[in-house]
Amino acid sequence: MNFSIDHKNPLPLHIQAENLIRNLIKDPQYAGGKFLPNEIQLAKQLAISRSTLRHALNKLVYEGLLVRKKGVGTKVAEPAISSKSKNWLSFTQEMQARGIAIKNFELHVTWVNPDDNVANFFEINTAKKVLKLERLRGKQEGPFVYFISYFHPRVGLTGEEDFKRPLYDILEKEQHVVATLSKEEISAKAADKFIASKLEVEPGSPILLRKRFVYDQGDRPIEYNLGYYRADSFVYTVESRRE
Template identity: 50%
Template structure:
């Protein structure tokens, strides 16, 4: 199959490469289990960066069309499409879907040293520098939730990113990272030190939600902790037998 893309096309390069991979997947050669071309080989052949290749293949992996085997290569998934997509989004996207106006009262970005908990989750050395994003979110200018997020250093997020846009949209569009799974822990506690930020009393309750976020390869992406005003939020879970 002729493997090429059009660098003059208005269609983004990663979208062209995604379409190219979809054609490869449908060919008899790869359907029988032959490994797909390696990232470095394709990047050189197409004149693009490896990150552009990864941005295209991450979506296919997310859809269950291909499988990455560390140290071996990338193969067409032999048992059809299988995804583990949860119906959760970034907080911004969730509010947009509910048509609720949301704004940032505070937004701070800095590099911090990973403590033992972060180092264990990210599988990195303790004290490794990671990017931390802190945001105080408001509805109609009234503070409702305070978030702290830390991101794995391999992503390459910088302090100059536009964090006013939906977070997971930023990760996908700029870095080719799709988040598909999160492990969450929810508890109730008194507001304490968070009271001043949220505009409530220290003995008022808040919902605390810790979220451990992963990509399709089950690699850690983000650690997030949110402090929600209990008088403003209900956390609902739909369970089917």
């Protein structure tokens, strides 16, 4: 690949540098989160100033194609995981449909007293214990989502189930409970220390919080789910059609 700038070209140097780096990003050598050569090397190779190079890099960082880590370097951003609002599936099914192998980093099952939000959704008393399922999941390279699910006691889960299997398959095949409707809320927030430690980001880093309220065929609540996603690894796509 020709990686040089034509200094006689009237096209501004920073745009030429930007175009070259765009091509570099596509090179298999740098795909999947690999670090680019450092700024001094790149600027020297292209015979341009570091400020000109930074102009080009900043544009690509802004577009989400590069990720810059202070004191570490600049690397190619990994493709973000995408989730669509249409054709709702379980997380495992979503990832399988995209050919993404998912790793479970943590899995915890406990019985807890629900807080007011969960109790109000389930229309039960806070003294009534519910099953709480916590899962830290991601790709082989590292986690990108931390799930907390609460289940209505009516569902009949015991905590002994194999929760490495798709969740809604377990509900349907073992408990004869069919998850039919999902209502969701998406918001942006800063990671607190606990979530930051789980997702391996700095406290205060931007994350996406997806609240999912799941109902059965009779519109009865069965699951209250919180999903904390790394903002640099997840895109939520909404598809709408005008009729």
